[in-house]
Amino acid sequence: MPKRSKKSTILSMATLLFATKGFTNTSMTEVASMADIAGATIFYHFKTKEDLFVSVLESVKTGIVKEFSLYFQEEQFTSGLEMLLGAVAYHLHLATANREWFLLLRRHYTYELAVVNPICRKYLEDIYTCLVDIFEKALDLGQQDGSINQDLSTRKTALIILAMVDGIIQLESNNLYNAGALYGELIVSCRRMVENKQ
Amino acid sequence: MPKRSKKSTILSMATLLFATKGFTNTSMTEVASMADIAGATIFYHFKTKEDLFVSVLESVKTGIVKEFSLYFQEEQFTSGLEMLLGAVAYHLHLATANREWFLLLRRHYTYELAVVNPICRKYLEDIYTCLVDIFEKALDLGQQDGSINQDLSTRKTALIILAMVDGIIQLESNNLYNAGALYGELIVSCRRMVENKQ
DNA sequence: GTACTAACTGACTAGTCAGTCAGTTTGGAA
DNA sequence: TTCCAAACTGACTGACTAGTCAGTTAGTAC
Numbered sequence: 001m002p003k004r005s006k007k008s009t010i011l012s013m014a015t016l017l018f019a020t021k022g023f024t025n026t027s028m029t030e031v032a033s034m035a036d037i038a039g040a041t042i043f044y045h046f047k048t049k050e051d052l053f054v055s056v057l058e059s060v061k062t063g064i065v066k067e068f069s070l071y072f073q074e075e076q077f078t079s080g081l082e083m084l085l086g087a088v089a090y091h092l093h094l095a096t097a098n099r100e101w102f103l104l105l106r107r108h109y110t111y112e113l114a115v116v117n118p119i120c121r122k123y124l125e126d127i128y129t130c131l132v133d134i135f136e137k138a139l140d141l142g143q144q145d146g147s148i149n150q151d152l153s154t155r156k157t158a159l160i161i162l163a164m165v166d167g168i169i170q171l172e173s174n175n176l177y178n179a180g181a182l183y184g185e186l187i188v189s190c191r192r193m194v195e196n197k198q
Numbered sequence: 199m200p201k202r203s204k205k206s207t208i209l210s211m212a213t214l215l216f217a218t219k220g221f222t223n224t225s226m227t228e229v230a231s232m233a234d235i236a237g238a239t240i241f242y243h244f245k246t247k248e249d250l251f252v253s254v255l256e257s258v259k260t261g262i263v264k265e266f267s268l269y270f271q272e273e274q275f276t277s278g279l280e281m282l283l284g285a286v287a288y289h290l291h292l293a294t295a296n297r298e299w300f301l302l303l304r305r306h307y308t309y310e311l312a313v314v315n316p317i318c319r320k321y322l323e324d325i326y327t328c329l330v331d332i333f334e335k336a337l338d339l340g341q342q343d344g345s346i347n348q349d350l351s352t353r354k355t356a357l358i359i360l361a362m363v364d365g366i367i368q369l370e371s372n373n374l375y376n377a378g379a380l381y382g383e384l385i386v387s388c389r390r391m392v393e394n395k396q
Numbered sequence: 397g398t399a400c401t402a403a404c405t406g407a408c409t410a411g412t413c414a415g416t417c418a419g420t421t422t423g424g425a426a
Numbered sequence: 427t428t429c430c431a432a433a434c435t436g437a438c439t440g441a442c443t444a445g446t447c448a449g450t451t452a453g454t455a456c
């Protein structure tokens with residue numbers, strides 16, 4: 001049995017619960033019972049509930065950054081446009097494969113805490129910077145190789161694409177429409193939005 | 199003094215609090231003290247806290263539907279494309295002017311309740327139907343008058359545009375970027391995405 | 397005035413929750 | 427074995443919350 005198994009069990013159970021039920025609706029007792037430990041044990045590893053949440057966010061940040069850097073180490077792209085569309089598709093894929101991560105990023109508490117807790121704010125900014133920079137880099141590359149419309153502001157367009165992808169992920173998890181059917185259409189729409197039409 | 203002033207005061211205070219603090223983090227005591235009434239009075243007008251929330255959602259639904267129908271009664275458009283872009287701009291405008299409405303629509307509790315409460319679900323569907331239908335109608339019109347790309351599925355594209363607009367509104371309220379600066383860019387991006395390029 | 401009802405209230409209850417603390421268990425070093 | 431610190435625990439507390447209820451007030455019809 002690995003040494004820090006209980007601490008990491010707490011972390012992963014807390015991730016799941018904070019993501020699916022939210023901060024306030026998740027009780028420490030619940031986290032403890034899911035991790036099969038005594039309630040007080042959590043407070044040995046994490047000073048407060050807020051502290052636990054920030055640790056969860058840190059692990060999410062680490063996960064997201066790692067996944068994206070792995071992806072871009074392995075993949076090769078024929079153009080900036082293809083790289084952008086690949087990044088969008090990978091973002092959508094990650095949001096399905098690691099649903100809790102992106103659920104947590106949609107929780108209001110995350111942003112409310114970021115206002116008063118600088119560490120939380122830093123992790124959040126790191127995550128968004130990672131996501132936006134990938135899109136921006138692809139757009140820059142595409143403007144150089146001619147696959148992306150030259151008139152675009154790459155920064156602003158990167159933000160709009162991020163908002164678009166997030167919006168679709170959100171629409172899906174709202175259970176009102178089956179947005180999964182929209183993933184293909186989203187890629188096509190992105191292409192129409194940024195490609196260099198001659 | 200109008201007859202139902204206390205009930206409607208409760209409703210508007212609850213709207214504000216549920217939207218900005220969320221359902222769980224808003225206590226009935228808090229609503230009561232903001233409305234300057236005794237705590238028990240709320241339970242005279244609304245059976246439970248959940249009942250109050252559903253009433254709040256109903257008033258938001260009524261407000262959104264009314265605002266959009268007013269807008270389209272007054273405005274005239276030269277093409278389907280212009281109508282679409284006008285609707286997007288008006289959506290963005292409403293999200294600023296009636297911030298609580300759209301904050302409430304981003305709260306997780308709203309969608310969690312919709313799973314178990316059919317009335318809540320109905321109001322939510324009414325709101326989304328209203329928003330999507332406007333975009334879809336504009337796209338249909340644009341395909342007829344030639345201003346919109348004929349290859350588009352108007353339904354799917356309407357959903358994507360809604361996701362995009364919601365995503366931008368969300369990005370703004372997250373306090374990480376000043377997305378207000380993106381409103382103009384968003385309209386331009388929408389145009390590029392759907393216009394009929396010859 | 398009287399009678400009646402709708403609107404309203406203060407005091408209360410039963411339950412939940414984050415966090416504390418004094419004490420026990422565990423694992424490894426000497 | 428002995429010792430020690432880190433890991434862990436059960437029992438507790440004070441603060442807070444949704445909802446109840448018996449009773450009071452305000453408005454209206456006669």
